Amino acid sequence: MAQDYTAGPVAALRRIAFLMERGREETRRVEAFRKAAAVILPLDPDDVAAKAAAGTLTDLAGIGPSTGAVITEAVRGEEPERLARLEKQYAGPLAPGGREVRAALRGDCHSHSDWSDGGSPIEEMAMTAMELGHDYLVLTDHSPRLRVANGLSVERLERQLGVVEAVNDHLGGAFTLLKGIEVDILDDGALDQTDEMLARLDVRVASVHSKLRMDAAPMTRRMLGAVANPFTNVLGHCTGRRVEGNRGTRPQSEFDARAVFEACVEHDVAVEINSRPERRDPPTRLLELARDTGCLFSIDSDAHAPGQLDMLDYGCERAQEAGIDPDRIVNTWGRDRLLAWADPSGR
DSSP, X not given: OOOBOOSOHHHHHHHHHHHHHHTTOOHHHHHHHHHHHHHHTTSOHHHHHHHHHHTOGGGSTTOOHHHHHHHHHHHTTBOOHHHHHHHHHHOSOSSSSOHHHHHHOOEESOXXXXXXXXXXXXXXXXXXXXXXXXXXXEEOOBOTTOGGGTOOOHHHHHHHHHHHHHHHHHHTTSSEEEEEEEEEBOTTSOBSSXXXXXXTOSEEEEEOOSOTTOOHHHHHHHHHHHHHSTTOOEEOSTTOOXXXXXXXXXXXXXXXXXXXXXXXXXXXXXXXXXXXXXXXXXXXXHHHHHHHHTOEEEEEOOBSSGGGGGGHHHHHHHHHHTTOOGGGBGGGSOHHHHHHHHOGGGO
């Protein structure tokens, strides 16, 4: 017998999409539920209910048999069967360990929207982060050189900052979407954005995305140059490796990890613990080296979709297994402490 359900069809469709993303299901299937939610969101609920009763929901562009069935069950006040099944399948912690660290996290310093290579609008990412209990989320879409990921030019980043401000105005202070970037580390160690724009941001993640098989010596110089830049706050997925996933695997970059981590300590740059299961970056040996060197850390989801924001569970498990003090993890800090640390004028 179906359980009572009062959240409504839009909430049901969003929750289904979230759980499917969390379970790493095929993106195309997930998008069908997000699209259906966007289709019915502006409609009068009575009109949606009338179409559901008449069996004509699929006359609406973007509503198919599966999404129509979810809407019909939800408007009848019944928990949709698909939602109930996904809750059983995917709800609960994604990793068995790391719960103490996960409880300490206040936010996430690495996320993407559909402004670059993410799959959802900025406001959807922010709303989901807030629903997960975050105090803040740093929006870090890509920089211009990464054209394959639709990286943001100065002009597009300028427009995005206005959108972030509008989202924060709408939320009224209950949660803060922070202005950020995942800025590409160029071959010579420079950052792929103007200093003027970098200075206007709250948090900056610097990552290598090209020439990942560069020889160790020039790669080390490249990374040291980026870490020494006063605008760099977080060194993202430092080895660039991929250990699983439908995009295939990729070996880790070679560099003098001790020298890079010592520079991170010197310049107060956090080493990212990238929570994506296909990355698990840095590898355990390097994670322990960074720990022993005295580095700060940032446990980040690198989310490209709302459901991936919960992948922090994986990074938290690794941090706890490595015995990293939660106070060395910058996103256990409150917003004001994080912003003060990230401010380049104090570096």
